[in-house]
Amino acid sequence: MMTVAMEKPEKTGTVEPAPARRVRTVNRAVVVAAILVLWLVLFAVLRGKQTLSLAAADLTDLHRWFNDVNDSIGADRNSNPLFLYFFNEIRLVIDTLVTFVQELISQPSTDRPVPQIGWLGVVGIVGYVSWAVGNWRVALLAVAGFTFLGLQGLWQESMDTLALTLSAVFVALLFALPLGVWAGLSERFHRIVTPFLDFMQTMPTFVYLAPLTLFFLIGPASATIATAIYAAPPAIRITAHAIRSVPRTTVEAADSMGATRRQTLLKVLLPMSKRTVVMGVNQTIMAALAMVTIAALIDAPGLGKTVVQALQSLDVGTAFNAGLAIVVMAIVLDRVTTAASARAETARGSDSPFLKWRRQLLAAGAVVTVVLAYLSHTYVWAAEFPGDGGIGSSIAKTTADVTTWAQDNLSGLTNAFRDALTNGLLNPFQTVLTDSPWWLVGAALVALGTVLGGWRAGVTTAVCVGLLVGTGVWSDGMTTLASTAVATVLVMLLGVVLGVWMGRSALVDRLLRPTLDAAQVMPPFVYLVPFLALFGATRFTAIVAAVVYAAPVAIKIIADGVRAVPETTVEAATSTGCNTWQIITKVQLPMSRGALTLATNQGLIYVLSMVVVGGLVGAGALGYDVVAGFSQGQLYGKGLAAGLAIVLLGVMFDRITQAAARRAGA
Amino acid sequence: MARHFRAGAAGLAVLGLTLTACSGAKVGDDSAGGSGSSGKCGTFNLAINPWVGYEANAAVLAYVAEHDLGCKVEQKNLKEEIAWQGFGTGEVDAVVENWGHDDLKKKYITQQKTAVEAGTTGNKGLIGWYVPPWLAKAHPDILDWKNLDKYASKFKTSESGGKGQLLDGDPSYVTNDEALVKNLKLDFKVVYAGSETALIQAYRNAEKNKEWVIGYFYEPQWFLSEVPLKKVSLPAYKTGCDADAEKVACDYPVYNLDKIVSAKFAKSGSPAYDLVKKFNWTNDDQNTVAKYIAVDKMAPEAAAKKWVEANRGKVDAWIK
Numbered sequence: 001m002m003t004v005a006m007e008k009p010e011k012t013g014t015v016e017p018a019p020a021r022r023v024r025t026v027n028r029a030v031v032v033a034a035i036l037v038l039w040l041v042l043f044a045v046l047r048g049k050q051t052l053s054l055a056a057a058d059l060t061d062l063h064r065w066f067n068d069v070n071d072s073i074g075a076d077r078n079s080n081p082l083f084l085y086f087f088n089e090i091r092l093v094i095d096t097l098v099t100f101v102q103e104l105i106s107q108p109s110t111d112r113p114v115p116q117i118g119w120l121g122v123v124g125i126v127g128y129v130s131w132a133v134g135n136w137r138v139a140l141l142a143v144a145g146f147t148f149l150g151l152q153g154l155w156q157e158s159m160d161t162l163a164l165t166l167s168a169v170f171v172a173l174l175f176a177l178p179l180g181v182w183a184g185l186s187e188r189f190h191r192i193v194t195p196f197l198d199f200m201q202t203m204p205t206f207v208y209l210a211p212l213t214l215f216f217l218i219g220p221a222s223a224t225i226a227t228a229i230y231a232a233p234p235a236i237r238i239t240a241h242a243i244r245s246v247p248r249t250t251v252e253a254a255d256s257m258g259a260t261r262r263q264t265l266l267k268v269l270l271p272m273s274k275r276t277v278v279m280g281v282n283q284t285i286m287a288a289l290a291m292v293t294i295a296a297l298i299d300a301p302g303l304g305k306t307v308v309q310a311l312q313s314l315d316v317g318t319a320f321n322a323g324l325a326i327v328v329m330a331i332v333l334d335r336v337t338t339a340a341s342a343r344a345e346t347a348r349g350s351d352s353p354f355l356k357w358r359r360q361l362l363a364a365g366a367v368v369t370v371v372l373a374y375l376s377h378t379y380v381w382a383a384e385f386p387g388d389g390g391i392g393s394s395i396a397k398t399t400a401d402v403t404t405w406a407q408d409n410l411s412g413l414t415n416a417f418r419d420a421l422t423n424g425l426l427n428p429f430q431t432v433l434t435d436s437p438w439w440l441v442g443a444a445l446v447a448l449g450t451v452l453g454g455w456r457a458g459v460t461t462a463v464c465v466g467l468l469v470g471t472g473v474w475s476d477g478m479t480t481l482a483s484t485a486v487a488t489v490l491v492m493l494l495g496v497v498l499g500v501w502m503g504r505s506a507l508v509d510r511l512l513r514p515t516l517d518a519a520q521v522m523p524p525f526v527y528l529v530p531f532l533a534l535f536g537a538t539r540f541t542a543i544v545a546a547v548v549y550a551a552p553v554a555i556k557i558i559a560d561g562v563r564a565v566p567e568t569t570v571e572a573a574t575s576t577g578c579n580t581w582q583i584i585t586k587v588q589l590p591m592s593r594g595a596l597t598l599a600t601n602q603g604l605i606y607v608l609s610m611v612v613v614g615g616l617v618g619a620g621a622l623g624y625d626v627v628a629g630f631s632q633g634q635l636y637g638k639g640l641a642a643g644l645a646i647v648l649l650g651v652m653f654d655r656i657t658q659a660a661a662r663r664a665g666a
Numbered sequence: 667m668a669r670h671f672r673a674g675a676a677g678l679a680v681l682g683l684t685l686t687a688c689s690g691a692k693v694g695d696d697s698a699g700g701s702g703s704s705g706k707c708g709t710f711n712l713a714i715n716p717w718v719g720y721e722a723n724a725a726v727l728a729y730v731a732e733h734d735l736g737c738k739v740e741q742k743n744l745k746e747e748i749a750w751q752g753f754g755t756g757e758v759d760a761v762v763e764n765w766g767h768d769d770l771k772k773k774y775i776t777q778q779k780t781a782v783e784a785g786t787t788g789n790k791g792l793i794g795w796y797v798p799p800w801l802a803k804a805h806p807d808i809l810d811w812k813n814l815d816k817y818a819s820k821f822k823t824s825e826s827g828g829k830g831q832l833l834d835g836d837p838s839y840v841t842n843d844e845a846l847v848k849n850l851k852l853d854f855k856v857v858y859a860g861s862e863t864a865l866i867q868a869y870r871n872a873e874k875n876k877e878w879v880i881g882y883f884y885e886p887q888w889f890l891s892e893v894p895l896k897k898v899s900l901p902a903y904k905t906g907c908d909a910d911a912e913k914v915a916c917d918y919p920v921y922n923l924d925k926i927v928s929a930k931f932a933k934s935g936s937p938a939y940d941l942v943k944k945f946n947w948t949n950d951d952q953n954t955v956a957k958y959i960a961v962d963k964m965a966p967e968a969a970a971k972k973w974v975e976a977n978r979g980k981v982d983a984w985i986k
């Protein structure tokens with residue numbers, strides 16, 4: 001997601017140099033090294049024993065039980081009152097909502113061959129709203145962006161995607177905002193809801209996609225709900241964070257003036273956290289757009305479907321064109337909501353002369369917008385986007401040419417790099433993880449968790465290890481863990497290099513940022529086809545895919561951290577004669593240690609969220625198990641177990657890195 | 667300034683209204699005939715499983731149903747498992763290229779009774795191990811499984827742990843490959859590419875760069891018209907030799923691809939059901955349409971139109 005530094009903000013600790021604790025840091029490093037050496041020694045002795053490996057088609061009792069539960073739900077869906085009176089009603093409401101939005105902007109309705117509002121009206125409305133909630137610059141961007149979608153020849157597909165995204169975001173926010181406020185007010189509720197949010201964000205969507213179609217049938221309702229499940233957590237987290245970070249003194253002042261709880265909430269807490277809450281909405285929109293291609297697997301209409309279908313015949317050009325449309329839409333929505341959040345900040349208390357005219361200008365704009373909408377409702381030229389999408393086909397063709405060139409000319413080079421990394425780093429590491437007895441790996445993980453994150457993190461790790469063994473996919477889990485760790489190391493390398501560069505230069509930041517945004521919302525499969533050509537169906541391809549997706553987050557967080565280092569400190573270092581290299585290594589990086597840990601945390605979580613995509617390009621292990629579970633009934637339970645294993649790995653790493661971050665910051 | 671702006675807005679509005687007065691066709695003017703053909707057929711919910719061969723079947727069926735029978739065809743892009751699930755919920759009427767799937771038949775036809783068979787498509791499905799053509803030409807003896815071990819070391823990759831690599835594709839495909847490798851005692855390891863896209867890309871590279879690749883593939887498949895892969899013969903299939911999934915040591919059977927429809931749809935008397943039931947064509951027919959879609963990059967509907975117009979006789983036999 002684009003401005004993900006917001007996502008788990010509570011983790012950034014304040015950073016201060018701590019020379020006094022150097023001794024303890026060194027001790028900790030020694031202990032970690034000792035644990036690793038002990039592990040390796042025991043590995044050499046016990047190699048290949050009690051590894052809990054399970055062949056691709058083998059199942060455990062747990063997996064069979066999951067299958068049975070799934071089957072029995074399917075079998076009595078027509079008689080179960082829960083279905084008749086609960087799920088069916090929900091489906092009906094959401095279907096009605098989505099169909100309404102679709103007939104408004106994307107789909108023909110019963111008595112009209114085209115939607116109610118045509119392209120001219122939509123472009124007008126988007127421009128007007130962007131201007132009203134943001135500023136004229138983002139309005140121009142929005143108009144240009146949406147016109148570009150039409151020029152790409154993807155107007156209807158884009159509008160289908162927009163309709164679904166808007167509906168899903170609406171449904172998500174309907175639940176997320178109240179829950180977020182509650183979690184912001186009540187520490188207890190916050191603690192209860194956090195694991196659920198972790199679960200919703202790290203559980204691969206593939207796992208619940210098939211059951212969702214059982215509950216809510218194939219169609220817009222299932223797609224909307226799947227998207228909403230994934231997109232709601234950021235809004236809940238950020239809203240809670242926003243409420244919590246309102247200064248205590250302000251709340252106390254309100255209390256002392258005799259405000260009731262309700263008044264405090266409505267008059268103090270909500271207005272003061274408006275800006276951050278809008279950022280939560282932003283994150284929800286971005287998360288919803290990330291689901292576009294996955295939702296296409298259960299027949300969600302729109303750009304995702306174009307991508308999926310183009311890839312059946314390996315048509316990278318067409319897939320890229322549609323992917324680009326998703327990127328354009330994401331950038332427009334991101335910039336508009338960011339501008340809206342900035343306005344929420346500045347609007348309070350400012351009274352520039354311009355503001356006096358604002359009301360009149362808004363009214364005039366509204367009139368123009370209504371005229372445009374009317375035109376697009378009535379006339380064919382304003383309803384259907386003119387032209388044949390020539391720009392789209394030239395984009396597709398250029399992309400195809402570029403990929404072919406790269407595949408023809410680079411593959412020798414890339415193969416050498418792949419083999420070096422796989423044989424030098426990945427294979428040895430994976431062997432240690434998969435060929436050690438499970439209890440040895442488990443003990444080592446718990447010990448490392450305790451040393452790095454304290455006893456609480458140690459306990460969490462122990463629980464996670466126990467549950468991982470319970471899922472029955474321990475061995476696959478370790479294979480995935482190895483790839484995940486390697487990918488995270490690469491993410492951090494990239495993150496530090498590019499993050500520092502971006503943090504030190506505003507120009508570089510401005511140039512790189514759109515590329516990073518694109519890397520995060522472009523559906524992975526679009527760039528995976530060329531990667532497959534370059535690296536083959538291997539674990540390495542999966543690692544590269546994960547790095548492309550996760551590195552932008554790490555880069556952005558580290559760039560922010562480096563920028564937050566006080567100017568005066570850097571100047572002081574310069575005046576004592578430090579050169580650039582010394583400033584980076586001795587001042588800027590150590591002082592952004594909190595950001596580095598947060599970047600590791602987020603990098604890891606993002607890498608984990610790509611495990612399933614990795615399974616589609618040769619990573620095997622948990623990712624493949626999940627995909628297979630989605631595709632084959634008898635493997636459903638195993639896929640679910642593998643999904644749980646991914647969640648457990650995520651929770652384990654999250655808790656360890658968070659605890660370590662708190663220690664580093666404290 | 668506001669006054670200016672207001673004047674400007676009013677001007678724009680007037681301009682807009684004048685434009686409307688003198689220009690452009692109105693929505694609904696010219697399209698009255700477009701939807702006039704909604705006859706007795708009603709809506710026909712057709713599942714589209716994610717491979718091009720299937721899409722070819724579906725495109726032609728949808729085209730005929732729409733233009734000859736006046737049905738409103740709803741095409742739904744779904745994986746097999748979810749499509750079958752849709753029979754029970756009434757969301758899916760027909761699946762028009764089914765590869766075996768005895769597990770699904772047992773669950774939905776025998777147990778839940780929500781689906782019924784609707785005859786074969788006429789296509790013969792082959793599954794097996796394939797090598798790129800350059801390899802078959804350079805080492806013709808590789809097409810016999812007995813010689814595979816001789817070349818195992820050539821097929822080694824970074825993923826195969828010192829053995830030869832046998833590349834498998836999409837997890838939803840019918841496969842016995844792990845059991846085959848084990849029971850034929852081959853020095854190979856099954857590596858899961860995880861998707862058809864990954865598999866095709868691997869073969870495409872292999873042919874272009876003369877790389878050693880052996881893997882799972884099937885026909886009819888559009889990619890074979892781009893790179894005519896060669897099938898390696900495994901011990902011949904005999905009825906029942908694949909009964910125990912763990913002990914399979916023989917080739918895959920030839921699948922008579924068939925059609926499955928929902929029980930409700932079969933009883934509905936819809937002309938679309940008769941069309942699905944009578945639909946029957948050859949592998950060559952399907953390959954032609956699949957090639958239009960995948961290689962010539964035609965829209966499925968345009969591809970179907972082209973084929974239907976060239977093969978009116980065959981189509982007429984389905985709708986009589």
